[in-house]
Amino acid sequence: xxxxxxxxxxxxxxxxxxxxxxxxxxxxxxxxxxxxxxxxxxxxxxxxxxxxxxxxxxxxxxxxxxxxxxxxxxxxxxxxxxxxxxxxxxxxxxxxxxxxxxxxxxxxxxxxxxxxxxxxxxxxxxxxxxxxxxxxxxxxxxxxxxxxxxxxxxxxxxxxxxxxxxxxxxxxxxxxxxxxxxxxxxxxxxxxxxxxxxxxxxxxxxxxxxxxxxxxxxxxxxxxxxxxxxxxxxxxxxxxxxxxxxxxxxxxxxxxxxx
Amino acid sequence: xxxxxxxxxxxxxxxxxxxxxxxxxxxxxxxxxxxxxxxxxxxxxxxxxxxxxxxxxxxxxxxxxxxxxxxxxxxxxxxxxxxxxxxxxxxxxxxxxxxxxxxxxxxxxxxxxxxxxxxxxxxxxxxxxxxxxxxxxxxxxxxxxxxxxxxxxxxxxxxxxxxxxxxxxxxxxxxxxxxxxxxxxxxxxxxxxxxxxxxxxxxxxxxxxxxxxxxxxxxxxxxxxxxxxxxxxxxxxxxxxxxxxxxxxxxxxxxxxxx
Numbered sequence: 362x363x364x365x366x367x368x369x370x371x372x373x374x375x376x377x378x379x380x381x382x383x384x385x386x387x388x389x390x391x392x393x394x395x396x397x398x399x400x401x402x403x404x405x406x407x408x409x410x411x412x413x414x415x416x417x418x419x420x421x422x423x424x425x426x427x428x429x430x431x432x433x434x435x436x437x438x439x440x441x442x443x444x445x446x447x448x449x450x451x452x453x454x455x456x457x458x459x460x461x462x463x464x465x466x467x468x469x470x471x472x473x474x475x476x477x478x479x480x481x482x483x484x485x486x487x488x489x490x491x492x493x494x495x496x497x498x499x500x501x502x503x504x505x506x507x508x509x510x511x512x513x514x515x516x517x518x519x520x521x522x523x524x525x526x527x528x529x530x531x532x533x534x535x536x537x538x539x540x541x542x543x544x545x546x547x548x549x550x551x552x553x554x555x556x557x558x559x560x561x562x563x564x565x566x567x568x569x570x571x572x573x574x575x576x577x578x579x580x581x582x583x584x585x586x587x588x589x590x591x592x593x594x595x596x597x598x599x600x601x602x603x604x605x606x607x608x609x610x611x612x613x614x615x616x617x618x619x620x
Numbered sequence: 621x622x623x624x625x626x627x628x629x630x631x632x633x634x635x636x637x638x639x640x641x642x643x644x645x646x647x648x649x650x651x652x653x654x655x656x657x658x659x660x661x662x663x664x665x666x667x668x669x670x671x672x673x674x675x676x677x678x679x680x681x682x683x684x685x686x687x688x689x690x691x692x693x694x695x696x697x698x699x700x701x702x703x704x705x706x707x708x709x710x711x712x713x714x715x716x717x718x719x720x721x722x723x724x725x726x727x728x729x730x731x732x733x734x735x736x737x738x739x740x741x742x743x744x745x746x747x748x749x750x751x752x753x754x755x756x757x758x759x760x761x762x763x764x765x766x767x768x769x770x771x772x773x774x775x776x777x778x779x780x781x782x783x784x785x786x787x788x789x790x791x792x793x794x795x796x797x798x799x800x801x802x803x804x805x806x807x808x809x810x811x812x813x814x815x816x817x818x819x820x821x822x823x824x825x826x827x828x829x830x831x832x833x834x835x836x837x838x839x840x841x842x843x844x845x846x847x848x849x850x851x852x853x854x855x856x857x858x859x860x861x862x863x864x865x866x867x868x869x870x871x872x873x874x875x876x877x878x879x
Contacts, residue, residue: 409695412672432700436668440699441691444768444776448722452774458724463707465717465761493759500755502724509703515711517703 366395366498366537367608370526371544373403375605376442385544386446388609390453395498395537397529398457399506400446401522406430406437418481426481426519434519435461438507447505458502462486462510463517465493468525470510470518484510484518486525489532523585527592534596541597543585544605549616550586552577560603560614566590569618586618593620625654625757625796626867629785630803632662634864635701642708644803647868649712654757654796656788657716657764659705660781665689665696677740685740685778693778694720697766706764717761721745721769722776724752727784729769729777743769743777745784748791782844786851793855800856802844803864808875809845811836819862819873825849828877845877852879 369389375381389398407417410433418425426434443459450457462468462484470484497504506529508522523543530541549560550572564572569590572578578586589600601607603615628648634640648657666676669692677684685693702718709716721727721743729743756763765788767781782802789800808819809831823831828849831837837845848859860866862874 409672413668414671435703436695436699438699439703440695440697444694444698444720444722447720448770448776449774451722451725451770451772456725457722459720459722461703461706461718463703463710463716463718465759466710466715493761496759496761500724500752500759502752502755511707511710513710515708517707 363536363538364395366397366533366539367392367542368397368399368526368530368533368539369542369544369608370399370522371401371605372522372546373401374546375544376400377403377405381605383449385605386449387453388606388611390450390455392608397494397498397504397506397533398446399522399526399529400438400442400508402434402438402442402508405441406433409433409437420478423478423480425479426483428482431482431517431519435509435517439509443505443507450503450505456502457505458497459505459507461507461517462520462525465497466490466513467493467504468506468510468520468528469513470520472512472516472518482516482518484512484520486510486520486528489528491532491535494529494533495536523588527588527597530592530597531595534598538598541589541592541600542608543589543600543602544608545602547604548612548614549603550578550582558614561616562614564616564618566620589618593618622795622797623654625656625792625798626651626801627656627658627785627789627792627798628801628803628867629658629781630660630864631781631805632660633805634803635659636662636664640864644864645705645708646712647865647870649709649714651867655762656753656757656792657705657709657762658781658785658788659697659701659764659766661693661697661701661767664700665692668692668696679737682737682739684738685742687741690741690776690778694768694776698768702764702766709762709764715761716764717756718764718766720766720776721779721784724756725749725772726752726763727765727769727779727787728772729779731771731775731777741775741777743771743779745769745779745787748787750791750794753788753792754795782847786847786856789851789856790854793857797857800848800851800859801867802848802859802861803867804861806863807871807873808862809837809841820875821873823875823877825879848877852877
């Protein structure tokens with residue numbers, strides 16, 4: 362039987378809220394078994410870019426990673442956020458090690474090809490080096506990924522944290538029975554966006570197709586769910602979506618996804 | 621016989637000069653055997669702090685690490701510099717992994733006690749976790765340290781890069797025959813500061829005492845030499861001081877220190 366691994370992703374909303382972040386990190390540190398953390402960015406990078414006079418470039422409502430923006434993202438996500446999360450986890454007894462995809466060549470990506478839009482220094486993941494991540498885990502270290510990867514040719518690339526989490530979970534499923542947790546500001550996938558308590562507690566392939574037909578899953582939830590089912594189809598054991606407290610059994614209700 | 625390990629420190633002057641940095645990183649990537657890189661900061665942190673309106677606080681000619689300064693140092697040294705050095709080394713075929721002392725709990729330090737001067741968030745090294753560094757080396761990874769450590773209680777601390785290099789070399793000497801390389805902008809320890817070619821090629825304890833008596837070693841070189849002989853007395857095999865090219869055998873003359 363494969364050993365168990367939890368891959369946990371926290372979003373920018375938790376990163377930005379100091380007391381919520383500390384509560385989460387205590388819970389994460391206390392989780393048993395092998396684990397990996399992936400953290401998103403939050404608005405600090407935007408704020409610091411503004412202070413430095415670097416304009417936000419948006420095209421079609423989407424942010425473009427210019428060279429200057431990338432530098433700020435590497436400073437804030439890879440430096441300030443990542444190192445503070447690591448030192449807090451150490452305080453709570455978890456032997457964290459902070460990583461970008463360049464560190465240990467853990468995540469290789471390709472600069473997104475220019476089609477209608479040039480997204481700049483945005484990376485699409487090509488390969489997760491599961492052997493390197495496994496070596497760290499077996500050396501009693503807990504990898505903490507920021508949302509930065511590299512192309513292997515000296516270029517760092519801004520990469521979606523949700524995708525990093527799912528691709529890491531998929532790659533690690535070769536060696537581990539892997540569960541993927543998406544922690545965000547809602548209790549789970551909701552049947553009605555207006556009703557915070559309308560959590561759908563279990564979604565399998567059949568329920569997923571029904572929900573798509575009924576247009577209950579839409580907008581921001583669509584790519585998230587697509588990521589989740591992609592992970593399940595590629596041998597991730599289960600995916601859970603909900604409030605951060607779910608990783609510590611503090612939440613009664615959250616959404617579990619299986620095939 | 622113990623395997624060989626090279627611990628190489630590069631200063632801010634090399635970090636700031638893009639072509640000198642790339643030349644150095646190519647040479648470092650090509651070095652045989654186990655190796656560790658330690659990099660200093662450079663003036664980027666000061667420049668970014670100025671842009672962000674964070675004043676430099678100096679007391680008695682020495683920089684004080686305020687909370688705001690620490691954040692900038694963590695962003696620039698731990699993020700921008702460290703991650704770019706790592707991705708460049710990957711490009712040159714070296715499987716680098718960027719670390720602060722918090723990562724993998726590799727370097728524990730104590731916040732410097734307040735005596736006449738309060739240095740703020742400056743760390744004095746308490747312990748290098750040689751087992752963790754060894755585990756990374758044996759997983760075929762090359763640790764790249766920035767000048768940041770932690771106190772194990774959630775506090776990151778600004779720490780002298782020369783000291784990190786010597787303390788890492790000392791701790792690793794338990795497991796490796798360790799050579800320590802200080803790369804800087806001079807050809808080595810000079811007999812006459814005005815004459816760049818007056819390199820003293822070999823300094824042992826006897827020569828060191830003579831040089832001290834003759835006041836040939838003074839100013840900035842004094843603490844550096846103290847660090848070096850401290851390392852030698854604590855089982856580091858040899859220490860070399862000179863231009864970056866010495867690590868690739870490109871320099872005819874540099875200073876080698878032994879007991």
